[in-house]
Amino acid sequence: MNTQAEATTSVLDVVKQVLSVVFVAAGVAAFYYFSDVQLLYRVLGLVGIVIIVLGIMLTTDMGRNVWGFVLESKQEVRKVVWPTREETMRTTLLVFAMVFIVGLILWLLDMFLFWGVRLLTGQGG
Missing domain, CATH: 4.10.220 (Light-harvesting Protein)
Structure with missing residues (x-):
């Protein structure tokens, strides 16, 4: 008998993921909306939003799984001849x-x- 563990995502994780997408979309929209502002400030603002979104995503189960995968990948790259x-x-x-x-x-x-x-x-x- 096959039993599969179902991955359950909490409501809070889903809310965080949706907010992350909304923040990135708002950041890109703001980047183009404020086209009269100097490019450096717009890029810095967009990078700041992306960093905040990454921080939010790392608090979700999916984000922790991705981070664990990245760390394991770094270990595997060290083993390559x-x-x-x-x-x-x-x-x-x-x-x-x-x-x-x-x-x-x-x-x-x-x-x-x-x-x-x-x-x-x-x-x-």
Whole structure:
């Protein structure tokens, strides 16, 4: 028997999420409404609103889950074995060579097909 845990969101979390969307929409609207104000102040105001919205969202269950995911992702990135400079250069040159070879093959195929079609339709010289 399969039992699935249903994720229940509280009313307060839903209210916070709706308010976050309203704040961002109001911030963007204010950014364009106050077009006569200097751009620096409008950008700073919009950045301030986004920071406030992020703070509000981090107090919800969804925000805490996203933050936990970000922290776990940082730990996983530290575990990655990155290639050396030599391996990166070798792989990059191999990709360039393969792209060139495939491009050449496709160009030759296109040229011969075009020649064949012109010959079959009587447009060839």
